[in-house]
Amino acid sequence: MRSGGILISVIKIAIHPNYDGLTFYPSDSDVSVLTVPTNAFQGNSNIAPIAIHTSEVPAGTRCYVVGWGQTNTSAYSDSNELRYASMNIVSQSICIGFWVFMPNAHKLSCIRYCYGVDLCKGDEGTALVCDGKLSGIVSRGGCSNMLSLFTNIVVPSIRSFIRDQTGI
Numbered sequence: 001m002r003s004g005g006i007l008i009s010v011i012k013i014a015i016h017p018n019y020d021g022l023t024f025y026p027s028d029s030d031v032s033v034l035t036v037p038t039n040a041f042q043g044n045s046n047i048a049p050i051a052i053h054t055s056e057v058p059a060g061t062r063c064y065v066v067g068w069g070q071t072n073t074s075a076y077s078d079s080n081e082l083r084y085a086s087m088n089i090v091s092q093s094i095c096i097g098f099w100v101f102m103p104n105a106h107k108l109s110c111i112r113y114c115y116g117v118d119l120c121k122g123d124e125g126t127a128l129v130c131d132g133k134l135s136g137i138v139s140r141g142g143c144s145n146m147l148s149l150f151t152n153i154v155v156p157s158i159r160s161f162i163r164d165q166t167g168i
Contacts, residue, residue, distance in 0.1 A: 069123030
């Protein structure tokens with residue numbers, strides 16, 4: 001059972017207007033912005049702001065994610081520990097080729113696990129951090145047999161939504 005952590009109130013949840021809900025196919029607008037009270041993170045030494053990428057991260061870039069997701073694909077079992085995984089950005093052509101059956105494949109961005117560690121169910125919504133900056137938000141974990149999908153925050157419609165909600 002999960003324990004510990006810091007509980008922070010959420011004042012507002014803004015969902016991207018083009019998000020099409022929980023469907024079989026991941027949405028290319030799978031992003032929301034949570035507004036918390038001013039100074040909600042003050043006094044917590046393990047919480048800090050993160051810069052946002054403003055340009056495309058090249059294929060092959062090593063990034064990382066953290067999450068509480070499933071660690072056993074045979075039986076549903078979330079981790080009781082926050083885990084870390086290194087991921088590599090995958091080229092758009094490889095991503096499209098892998099997810100070709102999806103109607104919005106040309107709008108998706110992909111990452112691939114490194115060192116045999118991957119994202120899985122329960123890791124959705126975690127930050128993809130590349131070069132110390134927020135680069136994306138995990139939309140679907142691959143569970144070691146598929147490319148993981150992420151919402152790329154430099155896509156103009158995603159970036160403008162974040163800017164409209166936050167001012168940054």
